[in-house]
Amino acid sequence: MPMYSLILRSASHFLLPLLLLFSIFLLLRGHNEPGGGFIGGLVASAAIALYLFSMDVKAARQVLHIDPRELLGWGLTLAVLSGVPAVFWHQPFFTAQWLTLELPALGEVKLSTVLLFDIGVYMVVIGSVLTVLLALADADDARH
Numbered sequence: 365m366p367m368y369s370l371i372l373r374s375a376s377h378f379l380l381p382l383l384l385l386f387s388i389f390l391l392l393r394g395h396n397e398p399g400g401g402f403i404g405g406l407v408a409s410a411a412i413a414l415y416l417f418s419m420d421v422k423a424a425r426q427v428l429h430i431d432p433r434e435l436l437g438w439g440l441t442l443a444v445l446s447g448v449p450a451v452f453w454h455q456p457f458f459t460a461q462w463l464t465l466e467l468p469a470l471g472e473v474k475l476s477t478v479l480l481f482d483i484g485v486y487m488v489v490i491g492s493v494l495t496v497l498l499a500l501a502d503a504d505d506a507r508h
Contacts, residue, residue, distance in 0.1 A: 369418070376418035380427070383411030391486050401482035405489025412490075413497055421501045432494035439487025446480035
C-alpha cells in the first residue's frame with residue numbers, strides 16, 4: 365500500500381534519476397576501487413523501491429520498463445557468457461580478457477570481460493531484489 369506523503373512523492377521524483385546515475389557510477393568504478401555490480405545493483409534497487417513506496421506497484425513497474433525476472437535471467441546469461449572468451453585463448457573459464465581500442469575522439473579505450481560480468485551481476489541483483497519487493501507489494505495490494 366503506497367504512502368500518500370507529498371514530501372516523499374516529490375523527493376522520490378528527484379532522487380530516482382540521481383540514485384540510478386549513482387548506481388551506474390558505482391558499477392563502472394568497481395574494478396579499481398570499492399563498488400561494482402553488486403553494490404550498484406543494490407543502489408538501483410533501492411531507488412526503484414523508494415519510488416514503489418512513494419507511488420504504487422504499477423508506477424514502479426512502469427519505471428522499470430521490464431519484468432524483473434527477465435532482467436535477472438538476462439543478467440545471469442551475460443555474467444556466464446563473460447567467461448566464454450577466455451576459452452578461445454586456451455585459458456581457464458572466467459579468466460579476464462582485455463581489448464584495447466584506439467578511438468579518434470576518446471583516445472585509448474579498454475574493454476574487459478570483467479565489466480561484462482559486473483553488468484550481469486548488476487542486472488541479477490536488480491532483478492532478484494525487485495522480484496521480491498514487487499511480489500510483496502502485489503500481495504499487500506491484494507490483501508487490502
